[in-house]
Amino acid sequence: MSGPRYGSLRLRFIVAMVAMLLLVVAAFGIIAHQVVRRSAKEAAVARLQSVARQFVTMATPGFLDARSRLTAAATDPLLQTALRTGERSEGLEGTLRALAPANNPLNTVSLGSPAGDIVAAAGDLAPMPPYRRADTATVGPLFVAHDTVFLEVSVPVRTGDTTVGHLVQTTRLVAAATAIAQLTNMIGPEAVLLLGNQDGSVWTDLRRVVQRPPPASEGREYDREGRLRVAGSQPFAGLPLAVAIEMPADQALTPARSLAQGFLGIGLLVTGLGAALAWWVARTITEPLGSLTRAAQAIAGGGSLTPPPMPVARRDEIGTLARAFTAMTDQVRTGVETLESQVSTRTAQLSDALAQLEAAQKDLVRKERLATLGQLSSSVGHELRNPLGVMTNAVYYLEATQRDATPKVREYLGIIRNQIRISEKIVADLLDYARVNPPQRSAVPVDAFIDDALTRVSIPASVTVVKGIDGAATMLVDSVQIGQVVINLFSNAVQAMEPNGGTLTIRARVDGGCVVIEVADTGPGISDENREHIFEPLFTTKARGIGLGLAVSRGLARANGGDLAFETALGRGTTFTLTVPSAG
Numbered sequence: 001m002s003g004p005r006y007g008s009l010r011l012r013f014i015v016a017m018v019a020m021l022l023l024v025v026a027a028f029g030i031i032a033h034q035v036v037r038r039s040a041k042e043a044a045v046a047r048l049q050s051v052a053r054q055f056v057t058m059a060t061p062g063f064l065d066a067r068s069r070l071t072a073a074a075t076d077p078l079l080q081t082a083l084r085t086g087e088r089s090e091g092l093e094g095t096l097r098a099l100a101p102a103n104n105p106l107n108t109v110s111l112g113s114p115a116g117d118i119v120a121a122a123g124d125l126a127p128m129p130p131y132r133r134a135d136t137a138t139v140g141p142l143f144v145a146h147d148t149v150f151l152e153v154s155v156p157v158r159t160g161d162t163t164v165g166h167l168v169q170t171t172r173l174v175a176a177a178t179a180i181a182q183l184t185n186m187i188g189p190e191a192v193l194l195l196g197n198q199d200g201s202v203w204t205d206l207r208r209v210v211q212r213p214p215p216a217s218e219g220r221e222y223d224r225e226g227r228l229r230v231a232g233s234q235p236f237a238g239l240p241l242a243v244a245i246e247m248p249a250d251q252a253l254t255p256a257r258s259l260a261q262g263f264l265g266i267g268l269l270v271t272g273l274g275a276a277l278a279w280w281v282a283r284t285i286t287e288p289l290g291s292l293t294r295a296a297q298a299i300a301g302g303g304s305l306t307p308p309p310m311p312v313a314r315r316d317e318i319g320t321l322a323r324a325f326t327a328m329t330d331q332v333r334t335g336v337e338t339l340e341s342q343v344s345t346r347t348a349q350l351s352d353a354l355a356q357l358e359a360a361q362k363d364l365v366r367k368e369r370l371a372t373l374g375q376l377s378s379s380v381g382h383e384l385r386n387p388l389g390v391m392t393n394a395v396y397y398l399e400a401t402q403r404d405a406t407p408k409v410r411e412y413l414g415i416i417r418n419q420i421r422i423s424e425k426i427v428a429d430l431l432d433y434a435r436v437n438p439p440q441r442s443a444v445p446v447d448a449f450i451d452d453a454l455t456r457v458s459i460p461a462s463v464t465v466v467k468g469i470d471g472a473a474t475m476l477v478d479s480v481q482i483g484q485v486v487i488n489l490f491s492n493a494v495q496a497m498e499p500n501g502g503t504l505t506i507r508a509r510v511d512g513g514c515v516v517i518e519v520a521d522t523g524p525g526i527s528d529e530n531r532e533h534i535f536e537p538l539f540t541t542k543a544r545g546i547g548l549g550l551a552v553s554r555g556l557a558r559a560n561g562g563d564l565a566f567e568t569a570l571g572r573g574t575t576f577t578l579t580v581p582s583a584g
Contacts, residue, residue, distance in 0.1 A: 014279050021274040025266070041221070041230060041249070048191075048245040049232030055193070055243050056234045063139045063153070063239060066169055070109075070155040071137050073099055074167045079111060079157055083165035086113075088120050096122035099169065110168045111157075119165065135163065141197040141240040142173070142204065149173045149204040151241075173206050190251055194244040198235050203244075213244045221249045391420050439478035439560045443583035446473040446508045446515060453483055457490040462501025469508045475515040476583040477560045485553040485564065489519040489576050492549065496523030496574065514562070515582045520575040526568040534566065 073079065073095065082092050092111070099109040099122070108123030137155040144150070153169040173195060196203030200212040213231040214222055221228045224246070231246035395417050402409065447469045459465060475482070493504050502522035509516055526534060537551045550564075557564040562580035 014275060017277070018271060018275050021271050025270055044247065045230055045232050047232070048230070048247065049234060051191075051245045052232050052234035052243050055245070056236055059243070060236055060239070063236070063241075066153045067137050067139050067155065069099065070153055070167050070169055074155045074157045079167065080159050080164060082111060082119055083113060083157055084159065086119065092120050093122060096120055099167075107172075108170045110170065112166045112168060114163060114165055123170075134166075139239050139241070141199070142195070142202040144202055144209055147208070149202060149206075149209060173204055191245060191247045194231070194233075194246060196242055196244070198240050198242045213246055388420055388423055391416070395420065437481075439481055439556075441476050441478055441560065444475050444477055444479045444482070446475055446517070447471050449475075449479065449483070450486070450506055450508065450517075453486045453490060456483075456487055457494065459490075459494055459504070460498075460501065462499075463494055463497055464501075464503045466503055466505045467507075469506070470510055472584075473508050473510050473515050474583040476581045477562070481556040482560060482578075482580060485556050485578060486517065486519070488549045488553050489578070492576075493519055493521035493523070493574075496521045502573070510582055510584065511579075513582050513584075514579050517578040517580070518575055519578070520573060522573040525570040525572060525574055526566075527570065531568065535564075 076095060078091050078095055082088060096109045096111065108121055110121040111119045113119055134154055135156060139153050140151055142149055142151055151171045151173055155167045156163045157165045157167055192205050194203055194205050194210065194213060196212060203210050203212045211224065213233060214220055215233065221230055228249040229246045230249050231244045233242055233244035235242040395413055399413055450469060454465065505520040507518040535550050535554050554564040557578055557580065560580055562578065564576065564578050566574055566576045568574040
C-alpha cells in the first residue's frame with residue numbers, strides 16, 4: 001500500500017494548531033481590549049465626575065458667602081442714600097473698598113442705578129456694564145467681555161419695597177495655582193478644570209472661552225484642539241453654574257493599551273508554545289502509526305487480530321492504517337461477532353439463573369426460620385407465662401407483708417418486678433408474633449388514647465415529652481392492638497435516647513381518611529446498614545430484647561388497615577409514622 005499523497009498529517013496538525021491559537025488569542029485580545037477600554041473610560045468619567053462634585057462642594061460656600069455679604073451690605077443707609085441722590089461720599093467708597101479688598105485684584109464691587117449706570121465702584125477691575133438688574137440676589141451666570149470671562153453677583157438695594165439700585169460684585173475668572181496643583185495631584189498633570197453656565201451659553205477653562213463638554217451621562221469622547229478627551233461634570237445646586245473636569249482620552253485609556261501590549265506578548269508566547277506542543281503531539285501520533293501500518297500489512301496475510309480498524313476514507317497515515325486493518329478484520333469479523341453473541345447470551349442466562357437460585361434460597365431460609373419461630377413462640381410463650389405470673393404474685397405478697405422491710409430489700413423487689421415486666425413483654429411479643437387475633441375496631445379519640453399510653457411507659461426525668469395532637473382526631477382501630485404499637489414506639493424512643501435523655505415528640509393529625517401519628521426522638525438515629533432490617537423478626541441492636549417489637553407492631557398496624565414506617569438521620573434522631581383509618 002502506498003503512503004499519504006496529499007500532505008503529511010504531522011504538518012497539517014501543526015499548521016491547524018498554530019492557526020487556531022492565533023485566532024483564539026486574537027479574538028480574546030480584541031474582546032478583552034474593548035471591555036477594558038470601555039471600563040477604563042467609564043471609570044475615568046466616574047472619577048472625573050467625583051472630582052467635579054468635590055469642587056462644587058468646596059466652591060459653593062464661597063459663592064453663597066459673596067451673595068450673603070452683598071445682601072447684608074445692601075441694607076447700608078449710605079448706599080441707599082447714594083442711589084437716591086446720586087451723591088458720592090468718602091464713606092461710600094470706603095464701604096465699597098471693604099467689599100473689594102485691595103489684596104484681591106480679581107474683584108470689583110460696583111453700585112449701580114436702576115437704569116444700569118455706575119454710581120460708584122471700588123477694585124482693580126473696570127466696571128462691566130450693563131450688569132444684571134435682577135429683583136433677587138443672584139450669582140451668575142458667566143458672561144464674556146473683552147475676550148475675558150466674568151462672574152457677577154448682583155443684589156438689589158431696596159428702600160422699603162422700592163428697588164433703588166443694585167450692588168454688584170464682578171469677578172474675573174482665572175486659574176488659581178493652588179487649584180491646578182490639587183487637580184494635578186488628584187487626576188494628573190493634563191487634567192483641566194472647566195466652569196460654565198448650565199444652559200451651555202458660556203464655558204471657560206479659566207484662561208479662555210471653550211466649547212461646552214458633553215454631559216457626563218453620555219460618557220463619550222469629544223475633540224478639543226485636535227485631541228480626544230473625556231469629562232465628568234456636576235451642576236451647582238441652586239445656581240446657574242456647572243463645573244466639569246476633563247482629561248485626554250488616551251490618558252484615561254492607558255490600562256487598555258497596557259492590556260493590548262500584554263496580550264500581544266502573551267499571544268506570541270502561546271503561539272510558540274502551541275507550535276512546539278503540536279509538533280510533539282503530531283510526532284508521537286504519526287510515528288506509531290507508521291509502525292502499526294507495517295504490522296497491519298503483515299497481519300492482513302493471516303496473522304493475529306489487532307485493535308479495531310479506523311476510517312478508510314482518510315488520505316493520511318491513519319487512513320493507510322485503517323485500510324490495512326480492514327483487510328485483516330474482514331476475515332475474522334463474522335466469527336468474532338458470532339462467538340461474542342453466544343458468550344453474551346450464555347452469560348445472561350447464567351446470571352439470571354444464579355439470581356433466581358439466590359432469591360429462592362433466601363426465601364426458603366426465611367420461611368423455615370419464620371415457621372420454626374412461630375412454633376417456638378407459641379409453645380415457649382405459654383410455658384413461660386405461668387411462672388412469670390407466680391413470680392409477680394410472690395413479689396406482690398412480699399411487698400404487702402414486708403411493709404417495714406429495709407430500703408435495700410424494697411430496691412431488689414423493684415428490680416425483680418421490672419425484670420418480670422421485661423420478661424412478660426418478651427413473652428407477649430412471642431405470642432403476638434405467633435398469632436395475631438382479628439382486630440375489634442371501635443372509634444378511639446386520639447388525644448385521650450395518647451395520654452393513656454404515656455402513663456403506661458416509664459419515662460425518665462431526662463426525657464422531655466412534647467405533644468402536638470389534633471383534638472378532633474378519632475381513629476377506627478382495635479385500641480388494645482394499636483395501644484401495644486404506640487407503647488412499643490414510646491419505649492423504643494426512650495431507650496434510643498438513653499442515657500443522656502432528649503426530647504420525645506408526639507404529633508397526631510387527620511390526613512384525608514387517615515389519622516397519622518408521629519413519634520420522634522432525638523437519639524443517634526439508625527445506621528444505613530440496619531435500615532433495611534429494622535422490621536425483620538429477631539433483628540435487634542439492643543443489649544436486651546429479641547427483636548420482635550417492631551415486626552409485631554407493623555403486623556398489628558397492617559391488621560388494623562394501616563401501616564408503620566420510619567425516617568431517620570444519623571445524629572438527629574428517628575421518626576416512626578403510624579397511619580390508621582380515621583373514624584370521621
